[in-house]
Amino acid sequence: MATRHFGQPVRRNEDPRLLTGRGTYVDDVHLPGMLHAAVLRSPHAHARIRRIDTRRAQALPGVHLVWTNQDLGPLAGPLPLLIPHPALRAKTQYALAPGIVRHVGEPVALVVAESRYLAEDALELIEVEYEPLPAVVDLEEAVRPGAPVIYPDLGDNIAAHYVQEVGNFQEAIRQAPHVLRARFSLERGAASPLETRGVVARFDPQDGSLTVWDSTQAPIPIRNGLAEMLGLPQQRVRVVAPDVGGGFGPKVMMFYPEEVLIPLAAMRLGRPVKWIEDRKEHFVATNHERLQIHDVEVGFDDEGRVLALQTVFLHDCGAFAAYGLIIPIVAECTLPGPYKIPNYRAEFKAVYTNKTQTSPYRGAGRPHGVFVMERVIKRIAEHLGLDPNEVRRRNFIQPGEFPYDVGLIYQDNAPLVYDSGNYPAVLEKCLEMIGYDRWPEVREQYRAEGRYVGLGVAFYVEGTGIGPYEGARVTVEPTGKVFVATGVGTQGQSHATTFAQIVADQLGVDPADVTVVTGDTALFGWGTGTFASRGAVVAGNACYNAAVKVREKALQVAAGLLEARPEDLELAGGMVRVKGAPQRAVSLGQVARAANPLRGTIPEEWEGPGLEASGYFAPPRGTFAAGCHAAIVEVDPETGMVRFLRYVVVHDCGRVINPLVLDGQIHGGVAQGIGGCFYERLVYDEHGQLLNASFMDYLLPTATEIPPIETAHIETPSPLNPLGIKGAGEAGVIPVPALFADAIEDALAPFGIRIDHMPIDPNWLAERIREARARVQEAR
Numbered sequence: 001m002a003t004r005h006f007g008q009p010v011r012r013n014e015d016p017r018l019l020t021g022r023g024t025y026v027d028d029v030h031l032p033g034m035l036h037a038a039v040l041r042s043p044h045a046h047a048r049i050r051r052i053d054t055r056r057a058q059a060l061p062g063v064h065l066v067w068t069n070q071d072l073g074p075l076a077g078p079l080p081l082l083i084p085h086p087a088l089r090a091k092t093q094y095a096l097a098p099g100i101v102r103h104v105g106e107p108v109a110l111v112v113a114e115s116r117y118l119a120e121d122a123l124e125l126i127e128v129e130y131e132p133l134p135a136v137v138d139l140e141e142a143v144r145p146g147a148p149v150i151y152p153d154l155g156d157n158i159a160a161h162y163v164q165e166v167g168n169f170q171e172a173i174r175q176a177p178h179v180l181r182a183r184f185s186l187e188r189g190a191a192s193p194l195e196t197r198g199v200v201a202r203f204d205p206q207d208g209s210l211t212v213w214d215s216t217q218a219p220i221p222i223r224n225g226l227a228e229m230l231g232l233p234q235q236r237v238r239v240v241a242p243d244v245g246g247g248f249g250p251k252v253m254m255f256y257p258e259e260v261l262i263p264l265a266a267m268r269l270g271r272p273v274k275w276i277e278d279r280k281e282h283f284v285a286t287n288h289e290r291l292q293i294h295d296v297e298v299g300f301d302d303e304g305r306v307l308a309l310q311t312v313f314l315h316d317c318g319a320f321a322a323y324g325l326i327i328p329i330v331a332e333c334t335l336p337g338p339y340k341i342p343n344y345r346a347e348f349k350a351v352y353t354n355k356t357q358t359s360p361y362r363g364a365g366r367p368h369g370v371f372v373m374e375r376v377i378k379r380i381a382e383h384l385g386l387d388p389n390e391v392r393r394r395n396f397i398q399p400g401e402f403p404y405d406v407g408l409i410y411q412d413n414a415p416l417v418y419d420s421g422n423y424p425a426v427l428e429k430c431l432e433m434i435g436y437d438r439w440p441e442v443r444e445q446y447r448a449e450g451r452y453v454g455l456g457v458a459f460y461v462e463g464t465g466i467g468p469y470e471g472a473r474v475t476v477e478p479t480g481k482v483f484v485a486t487g488v489g490t491q492g493q494s495h496a497t498t499f500a501q502i503v504a505d506q507l508g509v510d511p512a513d514v515t516v517v518t519g520d521t522a523l524f525g526w527g528t529g530t531f532a533s534r535g536a537v538v539a540g541n542a543c544y545n546a547a548v549k550v551r552e553k554a555l556q557v558a559a560g561l562l563e564a565r566p567e568d569l570e571l572a573g574g575m576v577r578v579k580g581a582p583q584r585a586v587s588l589g590q591v592a593r594a595a596n597p598l599r600g601t602i603p604e605e606w607e608g609p610g611l612e613a614s615g616y617f618a619p620p621r622g623t624f625a626a627g628c629h630a631a632i633v634e635v636d637p638e639t640g641m642v643r644f645l646r647y648v649v650v651h652d653c654g655r656v657i658n659p660l661v662l663d664g665q666i667h668g669g670v671a672q673g674i675g676g677c678f679y680e681r682l683v684y685d686e687h688g689q690l691l692n693a694s695f696m697d698y699l700l701p702t703a704t705e706i707p708p709i710e711t712a713h714i715e716t717p718s719p720l721n722p723l724g725i726k727g728a729g730e731a732g733v734i735p736v737p738a739l740f741a742d743a744i745e746d747a748l749a750p751f752g753i754r755i756d757h758m759p760i761d762p763n764w765l766a767e768r769i770r771e772a773r774a775r776v777q778e779a780r
Contacts, residue, residue, distance in 0.1 A: 004505055005501040005504050005505050005510075005511050006501055006502065006505050006655075006657060006723075007655065007656055007657065007658075007659070008501070008658065008659075009658060009659050009660035010497060010500075010501055010511050010658055010660070011497075011660075012494050012496070012497045012660070012661065013496040013497045013500055013511065013512060013514075013516070014494065014496040014497065018243070023242075023243040024242045024243055025195055025198075025215070025242060025243050025244070025245055026195075026198035026199065026200055026213050026214065026215045026242060026276065027195075027198055027274075027276050028242075029200045029213045029242075029274070031200070031202055031272040031274075032272075033271045033272060034200075034271070034272040034273070034274055035064055035112050035113065035114060035265075035269065035271050035272065035273050035274070036112070036113060036114070036115055036116040036118075036119050036273070036274050036275070037110060037111065037112045037113075037116075037119060037258075037261070037262060037265065037273055037274065037275040038110075038111050038113075038116060038119035038120050038122070038123055038275070039107045039109070039110055039111075039123075039257075039258065039261075039275070039281070039285075040107070040108045040109040040110070040111070040123045040126055040128070041104070041105045041106060041107055041108060041281070041284065041285065042097065042101035042103070042104060042105065042106045042107075042108055042130075043104065043130075044101055044104065044130050044132055044135075044688075045101075045102070045103055045104050045135040045137070045354040045355070045687060045688020045689065046100075046101070046102055046103075046132070046133040046134065046135045046136070046148075046150065046354045046688065047100070047101050047130040047131060047132045047133055048099065048100050048130065048131040048133060049097065049099055049100065049101065049108070049128060049129070049130060049131075050129040050130065050131050051127070051128070051129040052068050052108070052109065052126065052127070052128050052129075053126070053127040053128075054066040054068065054109065054126050056125040056126075056127070057111060057122040057123070057125040057126045060113075060118070060121065060122050060125060062113050062114040062115070062118045063111060063112070063113045063118065063119070063122045064112050064113060064114075064269055064271075065110070065111070065112040065265055065268070065269060066109065066110070066111050066112075066122065066126070067096065067109060067110040067111075067261070067265075068096055068108070068109050069094060069095075069096040069097060069098040069099075070098075072095055072096060072264070074229075075095055075229060075260060075264060076094070076095075076096075076098065077094070078091075078092045078093065078094055079092050079093055079094065079095060079255050079257070079260065079322065080092065080225060080254065080255065080322070081322055081324070082253070082254050082322050082323050082324065083323055083324030083325075083326060084324060085160065085162075085324050085325045087160040087161065087162045087325065088159060088160045088321060088324055088325055088350070089154055089158070089159055089160065090159070090321050090322075090324070091151055091154075091159070091319075091320050091321060091352065092320050092321070092322040093106065093257065093319070093320045093322065093357065094107075094257070095107065095257040095260045095261050096108060096109060096110065096257065096261070100133070101130075102150060102319035102320070102354055103284070103318065103319040103354050103355055103356050103357070103688065104284050104356075104688060104689060104690060105281065105283075105284025105285040105356060105690075106285075106319070107257045107258075107261075107285070108128060109123070109126050109128075110261050110265065111123055111126075112265050112269065112273055116276075133148070134148035135148070135354045135686070135687050135688035136148050136149075136150055136157055136352070136353050136354050136688075137353060137354060137355065137684055137685075137686055137687070137688050138353075138686075139291060139293060139314050139316050139351055139353060140293065140314065142157045142351050142352070142353050143156070143157060143158065143314065143349060143351055150319065150352045150353070150354060151352065154352075157351050157352045157353070158349055158350070158351060158352075159317050159321045159349075159350040159351060159352050160321075160325055160328075160348075160349070160350040161347075161348075161349050161350075162325065162328070162329070162347070162348055162350075163345070163346070163347045164332060164333075164345075164346050164408050164409065165344065165345040165346070166341070166342070166343065166344045166345075166406070166407035166408065167308075167342050167343035167344065167407075168343055169308050169309075169310050169343045169344065169345035171343075172299060172307050172308035172342070172343035173297060173299040173307075173308040173310070173343075175299075175307075176299025176300060176301070176307045176308055177299075177300070177301050177302055178299065178300050178301070178302070178380075178383060178384070179297065179298070179299045180297070180298050180300075180376075180379050180380065180383060181295070181296065181297050181298075182295075182296050182375065182376070182379060182756065183293070183294065183295050183296070183756060184293075184294045184296065184371060184372050184375055184756050184757065185291075185292065185293045185294065185756070185757045185758075186290050186291065186292055186367060186368050186371060186737060186757070186758050186759075187290060187291055187681050187682070187757070187758065187759060188288050188289070188290050188291045188316070188355075188358075188681065188682040188684075189288065189289065189290045189361065189675075189676050189680045189681065189682060189759075190282070190283060190286070190288055190361075190680070190682060190698065191246070191247075191248040191249060191250045191286070191289075191361045191362070192282070192680075192698075192700060193245055193246025193247060193248055193251070193491075194245045194246050195215060195244065195245025195246055196215075196276065196277035196278065196279060196281070196282045196286070197215050197251060197256065197258065197276075197277040197282070197286060198213075198214075198215045198274070198275065198276040198277060199212065199213070199214050199215075199258050199259055199262040199263075199274070199275050200212070200213040200214075200262070200272065200273070200274045200275075201213075201262045201263040201265070201266035201267075201272065201273055202266055202272040203263070203266045203267040203270065205270055207236070208232065208236050209236045209237070209238070210226065210230065210232055210236060210237045210238070210263055210266070210267065211238045211239075211240070212226065212237070212238070212239045212240070212259075212262075212263050213239075213240050213241075213242060214239055214240070214241055214259060215241065215242075215244050215245070215247075215251060216239070216241050216244070216251055216252070216254075216259070216489060216529075217241070217244070217247040217249075217251045217252035217489045217491060217529050217530045217531055218252050218254060218489065218528065218529030218530070218531070219239040219240065219241040219487070219489055219519050219520070219521055219529070220239070220487045220521055220525060220526065220527045220528065220529065221254050221528065221529060222239045222254055222255070222259060223237050223238070223239040223521040223525070225254055225255060226239070226259075226260070226263055229260065230263065230264065230267065234525070237521070238520070238521055238522045239520075239521045240519065240520045240521070240522075241489040241490075241518075241519030241520070242519070243490075244489060244490065244491040244492075244519075245491070246491055246492060247489070247491035247492075247530065247531075248361055248362040248491075248672070249289070249359065249360040249361040249362055249364060249531060250286050250287045250288075250289075250359060250360075250361055251286075251491070252359075252360070252529055252530070252531045253287055253322070253323065253359055256285075256286075258275050258277075261275075262274075262275050279694065279695070280693055280694065283682075283690060283693035283694070283698070284356055284690055284693060285356070286356075287318075287323075287356065287357050287358055287359040287361075288318065288355070288356050288357070288358050288361070288682060289327065289358050289359065289360060289361035289363075289364070290358075290361065290367075290368070290676070291315075291316035291358070292313050292314065292315050292316070292328070292331060292348075292368045293313055293314045294311050294312070294313040294368070294372050295311070295312045295313065296309070296310065296311050296372055296376060297309070297310045298310075298376050298379075298380065300380050302384070303394055304380050304381065304384050304386050304390070304391040304394050304395070305394050305395055306339060306340075306341050306376075306380070306395055307342065307343060308341075308342075308343040308344075309335075309336075309341050309343070309344050309345075309376070310344070310345040310346070310347075311332065311335060311345075311346050311347070311348075311372060312347045312348070313328070313331070313332075313346075313347075313348045313349075314348065314349055314351055315327060315328040315331070315348055315349070315350045315351065316351060316353055316355065316358060317350050317351060317352050317353070317357065317358055318352070318353060318355045318356050318357040318358045319352060319353070319354060319355065319356070319357055320352075320357040321350065321352070321357070322357065322359070323357075323358075323359035323360065325350055326359075326360055326364065326365070326411050327358065327359070327360055327364055327365040327368075328348045328350055328365065329365070329409075329410070329411050330360075330364055330365030330366060330369070330410075330411050330463065331348075331365035331366070331368040331369045332346035332348060332365075332369065332408070333346075333369070333406070333408050333409075333410050333411070333416050333463065334365060334366045334368070334369030334370060334460075334461065334462075334463065334734075335368075335369035335370075335372055335373050336369075336373065336406055336408075337369070337370060337373045337374075337459060337460060337461045338392075338395075338396055338397055338421070338423040338459055338460075338461050338626060339373070339377075339392075339395040339396065339397065340395055340396075340397055341395075344407070344408075346408075354688040355684060355688060355690075356690075360531065360532070362669065362672055362729070362730050362733050363673075363730050363733045363734050364532065364730070366460065366462060366463070366730060366734045367673070367676070367733065367734050367735075367736070367737050367738075370458065370459075370460045370734055370735050370737075370738050371737045371738045371741070371758060373738075374458045374459065374460075374735065374738035374739075374742065375738060375741065375756065377391050377392060377395075378742060378745070388457065388742075389427065389431060389436070389457060392427060392459060393424065393427070396423045396424055396427075397418065397421070397423060398423075398424070399421070399422045399423075399424070399425075399716075402418060402419065402420050402421060403417050403418060403419055403420070403719075404417065404418040404421075405417045406418065410463060410466075410621075410622060411463070411466065411532075412466040412467060412621065412622060414620075414621040414622065415621065416463075417621060418461065418624040419621075419623050419624055419718045419719055419720050419726075420624075420654070420716040420717065420718055420719060421461070421624065421626050421652060421716050422652065422714060422716050423459070423626060425714050426459070426626060426627060426628050426650050426651075426652055426714050427459060427628050427650075429628075429650045429712055429714060430457070430628035430629070430630050430648055430649075430650040430712075431457070431630065433630070433648045433650065433710060433712060434455065434457075434630035434631075434632070434646065434648045436455070436457075436630070439455050443455070443746075446634075447750075451634060452634065452635045452636075452637055452747045452748055452750075453632060453633065453634045453635075453645065453747055454632070454633055454635070454742075454743045454744060454745065454746030454747025454748070454749070455630065455631070455632050455743060455746055456630065456631050456633070456738075456739045456740065456741070456742030456743025456744070456745075456746060457628065457629070457630045457739065457742060458628070458629050458630075458735035458736075458738035458739035458742060459626070459627070459628045459735065460626065460627060460628075460731075460734045460735040460738075461624055461625070461626045462533065462624065462625040462626065462627070462726075462727070462728075462730060462731055462734055463532075463533075463622045463623075463624055464532065464533035464534060464537060464622060464623050464624065464625050464653070464726050464727025464728070464729075464730075465533065465534050465536075465537030465538060465619055465622050465623040465718075465720075465721070465725075465726060465727045466532050466534055466538075466619065466621075466622040467528075467538065467618055467619050467621075468528060468618060469527070469528065469538065469542075469616055469617060469618035469619075470486065470487060470488055470527045470528060470534075470538040470539040470542045470616070470617060471486065471487060471524065471526045471527055471539075471542050471546075471614060471615065471616040471617075472484060472485065472486040472499075472524065472539060472542040472543040472545075472546045472614065472615055472616075473485045473486075473524055473546060473612060473613070473614045473615075474503055474507075474543065474546040474547050474549075474550045474612060474613060474614075474615070475550075475610065475611070475612035476507065476550060476554070476588055476589070476591070476592040476611040476612065477589070477592060478589050478592050478593045478596075479589050480509070480513070480574050480587050480588045480589030480592070481513050481514075481515065481589075482503060482504070482507060482509055482513060482514040482515070483514075483515050483517070484499055484500065484503055484514060484515065484516045484517070484543060484546075485516075485517045485518075485520075485523040485524040486499065486516070486517075486518055486524055486527065486539050486542065486543060487518070487519070487521070487524045487525065487526055487527025487528075487529075487539075488518055488519065488527060488528075488529060488530045488535050488538075488539045489518055489519035489529060489530045490518045490519060490530065491530065492668075493530065493535055493536075493661075493665070493729065494658070494661040494664070495516055495518050495535060495539070496515075496516040496518075497511065497516075497658060497661060498536055498540065498657045498658050498661055499514075499516045499539070499540060499543045500512075500514035500515075500516050501657055501658060502540055502543050502544050502547065502657065502723065503543055503544075503546075503547040506544065506547035506548055506550070506551045506571075507547060507550060507551055507554070507571055507588065508570070508571030508572040508573060508574065508575070508576075508588070509571075509573075509574050509588065510574070513574065526616070527539070532727070533625070533727025533728060533729040533730050533731075534727055535727075535729070536657060536725055536727060536728070537619065537623055537718075537721060537725055537726060537727050538617055538618075538619060539617075540657070540723060540725060541617035541619075541721045541722055541723055541725075542615050542616050542617040543615070544615070544617075544722055544723055545615030545616065545617055545722070546613050546614055546615030547615070548615070549607075549613035549614075549615060550611060550612060550613045551571060552566075553595065553607065553611060553613065554571060554576055554588065554591050554595075554611060555567075555569050555571075555576065556603075556605055557591050557594050557595045557611070558576035558586055558591050558594075560594070561586050561590070561591070561594055562576070562578060562584055562585075562586060564578050564584070571588070574587060574588050574589075575587055575588065576588060576591055588611075591611060592610070592611040595609060595610055595611040596609045596610050596611075597609070617721065619720055619721060620720055621720065623654065623718040623720055623721070623725075623726040623727065624726065625651070625652060625653040625654070625726040625727060625728060625731060626651075626652050627649060627650060627651035627652060627731055627734075627735070628649075628650050628735075629647070629648065629649050629670075629735045629736065629739045630647075630648045630739070631644055631646060631647045631648070631707075631739055631740075631743050632644070632645040632646045632743065633645065633740075633743040633744060633747055634747065635744060635747045635748060635765065637748075637766075637769050638766070639762055639766055640761075640762035640763060640764070640765035640766030640767075640769065641762050642678060642740075642744065642762070642765070644674075644706075644707035645707070646707065646710070647670065647707045647708070647709045647710065648709075648710045648711075648712075649666055649670070649709060649710070649711045649712075649731075649732070650711070650712045650713070650714060651666060651711065651712075651713055651714070651728065651731050652713065652714040652715065652716055652726075653713075653725065653726040653727060653728040653731065654715060654716060654717045654718045654723075654724050654725045654726040655715055655717050655723060655724040655725050656713055656715060656725075657723075657725060659713065662713070662728055663709075663711050665728050665729055665731065665732065666709065666711055666728070666731055666732040667706075667709050667732065668732060669729075669730060669731055669732015669733040669734075669736075670706070670709055670732040670733070670736060671701060671706045671732075672732070672733045673732060673733040673734070673735075673736025673737065673740075674701050674705065674706060674736060674740070675699075675700055675701045676733070676736070676737065676758070676759055677736055677737050677740040677741075677758050677759050677760070678701075678740065678759055678760065678761060678762075679699040679700060679701050679705075679759070679761075680698060680699065680700065680759060681698075681759045681761070682698065737758040737759075740755075740758070741755035741756075741758065744760075744765070748768075748769065748772075751768070751769055751772035751773070752772060753765075753768045753769070753772060
């Protein structure tokens with residue numbers, strides 16, 4: 001019997017290469033004759049460009065090119081809209097601003113020189129005369145009558161106004177025995193990957209081919225777009241996403257200005273050109289996410305069952321909306337979570353402001369929806385004097401109710417239908433692990449010691465595995481080694497291991513003998529990209545489909561070699577052998593050689609020479625993972641500092657491919673979630689200036705702030721794909737704001753402090769504690 005690798009903690013194939021410094025990132029690409037680019041960026045949030053004088057910069061020795069918008073020819077217009085929507089009045093940015101800048105950091109001019117140092121010097125010689133315009137910064141002010149307008153042709157700052165409703169909210173809220181209203185918000189944050197963005201381009205005038213190295217999550221769409229914009233055949237454009245040092249969503253953008261400017265410069269100059277984003281640029285020029293303000297109204301009965309719920313919210317697009325309405329739509333669709341809400345209404349306005357554009361960042365609207373819903377559960381419990389987990393139990397969708405139609409339209413324009421799940425089991429497992437039954441006594445012990453310790457719980461449902469499709473090619477080489485190519489990019493998800501496990505199980509080989517290559521359009525040119533927790537679901541099942549085809553062909557070819565029927569053969573240990581007679585066997589390499597005959601005809605059933613096949617997978621709709629986090633935190637009432645004492649995660653992503661990899665995904669997400677709750681917040685002043693665009697002021701959590709994380713898994717296989725898997729890439733980050741707020745409220749219950757926004761910080765928390773103490777003193 002062949003060894004099965006699916007579901008096992010197989011060691012990561014990529015680790016030896018990466019841990020010994022043999023990874024290749026965009027900045028590691030060095031080409032003969034390579035030039036270097038730098039970008040002049042707007043210092044104003046909103047201004048008219050009255051004059052640009054580039055003559056001194058162009059005259060600087062070693063400078064090869066200085067461009068403004070008027071030098072771009074056919075590419076001087078707005079960049080493509082990535083995801084259109086009927087409700088969206090879309091505005092997209094330009095490669096270089098044509099006459100008005102709309103956020104600090106917007107590109108105004110490009111310099112290409114012999115070195116980055118020289119290019120930066122040339123930027124200082126470019127003279128730009130700006131006429132400042134009123135900046136629209138505050139999200140609520142932006143939608144008020146009389147607010148300055150960013151796009152005069154629109155007449156206001158509304159990018160979109162969109163409503164979805166299930167049932168009849170107004171009628172249900174009128175009849176509800178209990179009604180509560182609240183406001184919740186999440187602020188802006190930056191993804192801050194270890195590797196910033198970067199692009200290297202080389203054009204070969206002899207064959208008209210363009211090669212681009214790009215730290216992107218979507219190399220194939222970049223290839224397709226560049227071919228169209230630059231007038232090149234797709235087969236003459238190669239985009240390579242090498243090792244990418246963190247993506248988290250913002251690197252999936254198509255297109256950033258530099259992804260157009262650098263290839264165009266390489267073509268015009270006939271020399272390779274490199275641009276690497278510095279950290280300050282990343283803060284102002286790479287997309288942000290998160291800011292939403294939700295006004296919520298909920299009606300419920302005496303038992304705590306939700307009868308009606310409405311969220312009316314504002315979403316901050318920043319200056320442009322190239323990524324469409326994905327974030328607010330995901331937020332409104334995530335909000336119902338695991339609960340049955342018969343009457344639900346969601347209304348949002350997406351709003352243009354003079355800040356950096358927003359697009360999905362790990363979680364992508366899901367933390368917003370979960371924060372609102374889990375805060376509502378807590379408020380209902382408080383109002384009725386119930387345990388919040390009892391309110392959860394009374395509202396859960398039950399295991400026998402799947403597939404469950406929520407009644408909304410999801411981000412992929414498909415009905416929001418949960419495919420499978422067991423929410424009660426996930427909750428009970430999480431409560432058991434954290435010791436919830438004993439918590440009242442434990443909390444009293446802490447309070448007797450004068451310590452402020454609290455326990456928080458948050459539940460979530462995560463939409464994953466959306467289409468449209470992905471593909472893969474599996475090839476068995478004459479050595480018996482297996483080569484897999486797929487179009488998705490890799491930014492730390494361990495595709496080289498998980499995809500290898502999927503293929504190895506079908507071909508009876510060790511995963512270490514499977515080489516997986518991702519993100520190179522020359523090796524596989526069809527697909528969409530790595531985002532929205534879809535890599536394993538969509539590309540993983542494509543790998544499975546291709547491997548099944550190769551397996552069937554191997555059995556057909558080996559049947560001829562062994563004079564046996566295909567159904568009497570099995571693949572194991574790198575061999576194809578007769579069941580029950582393992583001595584009658586041929587190696588997989590021998591089968592590969594036999595499948596590529598040097599003479600004679602190729603049998604029709606072989607589907608061509610070679611032991612290889614391509615497979616594709618297009619999911620009918622998204623899969624829905626779920627999970628529950630619980631944590632115990634301690635708050636220092638004097639400083640407002642918070643320390644995690646325990647952190648527990650129970651997750652259901654269907655069948656688990658590799659628990660080691662999965663736990664790593666969860667741990668990384670939790671770390672980012674903690675950062676987004678207590679450390680990371682982008683602060684703008686009233687003029688649209690970002691005040692903390694450095695790691696001196698924008699704090700990231702370190703290993704000392706992240707607690708050990710205990711994990712467990714419940715598996716409810718998805719019926720929507722052959723492997724039964726669901727996505728997990730964003731599971732760690734999604735519920736952390738809700739969990740953090742719940743735990744801190746519990747810890748500070750003696751002070752009556754409520755948490756309705758995220759992130760908070762130690763100063764804010766310490767001030768609330770001082771205010772609460774002062775109120776107690778006044779009452780005495």
